[in-house]
Amino acid sequence: MGASLALAVRGHYAHITGVARRAETAHEALARGIVDAATTSLEEGVAGADMVILATPVRTIITQLGDLAGAAKAGAIITDLGSTKSEIVRAMNRLPDSLRAVGSHPMCGKEVTGLDAADADLYRNKTWILTRSTRTDDAALAAVKTLAEHAGAVTLELDPARHDMLVAFASHLPYALAVALVTAADQAGLNDPALWQVTASGFRDTSRVAASDVTMMLDILLTNANAVTGAIRDFQFSLDQLTAMIERKDEAGLRAYLAGAATTRKAHF
Amino acid sequence: MGASLALAVRGHYAHITGVARRAETAHEALARGIVDAATTSLEEGVAGADMVILATPVRTIITQLGDLAGAAKAGAIITDLGSTKSEIVRAMNRLPDSLRAVGSHPMCGKEVTGLDAADADLYRNKTWILTRSTRTDDAALAAVKTLAEHAGAVTLELDPARHDMLVAFASHLPYALAVALVTAADQAGLNDPALWQVTASGFRDTSRVAASDVTMMLDILLTNANAVTGAIRDFQFSLDQLTAMIERKDEAGLRAYLAGAATTRKAHF
Numbered sequence: 189m190g191a192s193l194a195l196a197v198r199g200h201y202a203h204i205t206g207v208a209r210r211a212e213t214a215h216e217a218l219a220r221g222i223v224d225a226a227t228t229s230l231e232e233g234v235a236g237a238d239m240v241i242l243a244t245p246v247r248t249i250i251t252q253l254g255d256l257a258g259a260a261k262a263g264a265i266i267t268d269l270g271s272t273k274s275e276i277v278r279a280m281n282r283l284p285d286s287l288r289a290v291g292s293h294p295m296c297g298k299e300v301t302g303l304d305a306a307d308a309d310l311y312r313n314k315t316w317i318l319t320r321s322t323r324t325d326d327a328a329l330a331a332v333k334t335l336a337e338h339a340g341a342v343t344l345e346l347d348p349a350r351h352d353m354l355v356a357f358a359s360h361l362p363y364a365l366a367v368a369l370v371t372a373a374d375q376a377g378l379n380d381p382a383l384w385q386v387t388a389s390g391f392r393d394t395s396r397v398a399a400s401d402v403t404m405m406l407d408i409l410l411t412n413a414n415a416v417t418g419a420i421r422d423f424q425f426s427l428d429q430l431t432a433m434i435e436r437k438d439e440a441g442l443r444a445y446l447a448g449a450a451t452t453r454k455a456h457f
Numbered sequence: 458m459g460a461s462l463a464l465a466v467r468g469h470y471a472h473i474t475g476v477a478r479r480a481e482t483a484h485e486a487l488a489r490g491i492v493d494a495a496t497t498s499l500e501e502g503v504a505g506a507d508m509v510i511l512a513t514p515v516r517t518i519i520t521q522l523g524d525l526a527g528a529a530k531a532g533a534i535i536t537d538l539g540s541t542k543s544e545i546v547r548a549m550n551r552l553p554d555s556l557r558a559v560g561s562h563p564m565c566g567k568e569v570t571g572l573d574a575a576d577a578d579l580y581r582n583k584t585w586i587l588t589r590s591t592r593t594d595d596a597a598l599a600a601v602k603t604l605a606e607h608a609g610a611v612t613l614e615l616d617p618a619r620h621d622m623l624v625a626f627a628s629h630l631p632y633a634l635a636v637a638l639v640t641a642a643d644q645a646g647l648n649d650p651a652l653w654q655v656t657a658s659g660f661r662d663t664s665r666v667a668a669s670d671v672t673m674m675l676d677i678l679l680t681n682a683n684a685v686t687g688a689i690r691d692f693q694f695s696l697d698q699l700t701a702m703i704e705r706k707d708e709a710g711l712r713a714y715l716a717g718a719a720t721t722r723k724a725h726f
Contacts, residue, residue: 295657315654344654351655357645358656362663365634367718368696374721376626376691384725385584385613386620387627388564393662394631398722402715409711413703420700422645424693427637431689434682442678446671449636452643453667456653 189269189297190243191306194222196339207233216303231259239331241292242268246276246407253279253289262286265328267335269294271355271404272412273319273348280321288328291319291348293355294341301401312340319348356415360408361423364416366398458538458566459512460575463491465608476502485572500528508600510561511537515545515676522548522558531555534597536604538563540624540673541681542588542617549590557597560588560617562624563610570670581609588617625684626691629677633689635667 194204194217206223207230208214214226227233230252234240240260242249249268253276256266266289270276273291280289296314298305316336318329329345336343346354373391377383409416433441463473463486475492476499477483483495496502499521503509509529511518518537522545525535535558539545542560549558565583567574585605587598598614605612615623642660646652678685702710 295655297658314657317655344651346651350649350651354649354652354655357642357652358660361641362638362659364696364699365638366663366722367715368692368699369631369634370718370722371699371714372630372688372692372695373626374717375695376688380619380623382613382615382619383623383626386564386586386623387725388583389566390628390631390666392726393665394635395722395726396662397659398718399726400719402712402719405715406708406712409703410706410708413706417700417703419641419645420696423637423641424696426641426644427633427689427693430633430637430640431686434678434686434689437679437682439675439679443671443675445640446636446674446678448643449639449667450669450671453635453639453664456656457661457664457668 189294189310190241191217191222191303192308192310193241193243193269193294193339195306195308196311197335198222200338205233205237213303220303222303222306230255234260234264236261237264239265239267239335241335242266242270244270245401245404246270246272246411248407249276250279250411253283256287257284260287263288265290265331266323267292267332271297271359271408273317273346273351275411277319277321277348280323283323285323287323288325289321289323290328290332291321292332292336293317293319293351294336294339295355295359296341297400300399301404309340311336314341316341316343317351318343318345319351320345352412352415353418356412356419357422360412360416361419363397363400363405364409364420365423366395370395370398458563458579459510460486460491460572461577461579462510462512462538462563462608464575464577465580466604467491469607474502474506482572489572491572491575499524503529503533505530506533508534508536508604510604511535511539513539514670514673515539515541515680517676518545519548519680522552525556526553529556532557534559534600535592536561536601540566540628540677542586542615542620544680546588546590546617549592552592554592556592557594558590558592559597559601560590561601561605562586562588562620563605563608564624564628565610566669569668570673578609580605583610585610585612586620587612587614588620589614621681621684622687625681625688629681629685630688630692632666632669632674633678633685634692635664639664639667 203224206217206226218226249270277291294316333343473492475486475495487495518539546560563585
């Protein structure tokens with residue numbers, strides 16, 4: 189996400205420093221010209237920066253926000269690319285008064301990670317959600333909005349709780365279904381390995397996000413547990429309705445249910 | 458499916474007659490050169506044919522098998538492209554001794570239908586399942602296998618019950634999850650329409666098959682009800698495990714579960 193963003197906005201900013209966990213990644217990002225400078229030290233990387241963008245898993249972002257308190261210069265704008273916002277914004281609210289912070293969530297990603305997957309067009313035409321914290325002023329919000337627009341995204345402002353409820357349905361629930369589907373199929377495949385010979389495009393697409401980065405998704409589920417389990421319960425109600433109609437061979441009810449879903453799907457995509 | 462198959466195997470057969478429900482479709486298929494002749498009459502279309510391929514929804518195939526009893530010539534090979542096999546093979550078993558019949562299921566399809574969606578490459582490198590009936594002899598099986606290979610598919614022979622259990626997991630369960638997901642999101646979207654602004658590629662891919670042809674899927678669910686509800690129950694067990702770990706914030710358990718699903722997904726796709 190971070191390398192893709194650097195590629196997407198280069199030319200709009202005078203100097204971009206990349207901070208990576210591993211020295212190889214830092215060297216490689218510099219060698220490929222993705223960034224102007226690279227380091228493995230967060231403190232060194234953010235020193236003097238006008239804007240700091242945290243592109244790590246959600247719970248790492250929360251830890252790093254604490255680290256920034258003493259490392260970022262006064263007036264710096266802090267933002268992030270994390271997929272849940274309530275806990276991140278709470279951590280932003282705890283930053284010193286001298287820092288400004290805006291929660292961000294670009295609605296895009298890949299199930300592959302690393303520099304090889306970096307893509308300057310990743311953000312193009314995607315929705316990029318902005319959430320205010322108590323450390324957000326209008327100029328900081330505008331600066332992060334401009335960042336999103338330089339990357340080609342379309343911004344939408346939401347409060348953190350509403351954001352987390354909506355993405356629980358739009359993003360975390362599909363992920364939960366994909367991993368539970370793959371897990372159930374894995375069990376069935378132990379009984380009859382021919383299962384994997386008959387999977388086709390339907391299974392492939394429905395299960396795609398199950399290959400997402402585990403640490404990223406673990407942090408998302410743990411920092412949005414209430415909204416995610418709520419969305420799962422609503423889904424289970426829908427699936428129970430469908431199952432009951434199949435069991436009692438309710439042809440009229442099933443046709444209406446399937447037609448409704450097909451119409452909704454076609455209306456939105 | 459039928460028009461795609463005609464496009465895929467033209468040149469391998471001397472004469473292909475298309476049978477369509479609507480006269481416009483028959484005219485259009487002929488005008489586009491998809492078939493050598495076209496009619497809306499099943500009886501007229503199959504008269505004198507060496508091979509008859511039924512490419513309609515499952516319950517229509519079952520009805521048409523009854524109609525073929527008096528319409529197909531002695532020795533004709535009957536096959537179908539239906540997505541469930543037990544009920545179709547039972548109907549094949551009731552055909553007169555003079556007819557030969559082989560159940561088929563090419564594991565491919567599109568969520569759009571009609572001649573505009575016809576695609577000569579639809580079957581290429583896909584798994585095409587063959588199921589014997591009591592009306593199957595080796596020559597008939599070989600002829601349908603050759604048909605599949607002309608279309609570029611790879612054949613796999615399975616008995617009907619095993620086929621239906623496997624595709625319940627591989628294909629019908631993903632469909633059930635997609636329609637239940639879209640239905641649950643539709644309800645959530647009534648409370649907050651911004652939901653549809655934050656759906657991204659994860660929701661799009663996980664829900665893709667919810668746009669499938671309703672009559673086709675209705676017939677599949679109704680003719681494979683036991684296997685489908687069994688697969689749904691196994692899935693619900695997996696989802697319940699996942700939900701419980703999220704609720705109790707079982708980080709180690711969650712990480713193992715998510716990592717297992719990611720590994721399985723990557724191993725098979």
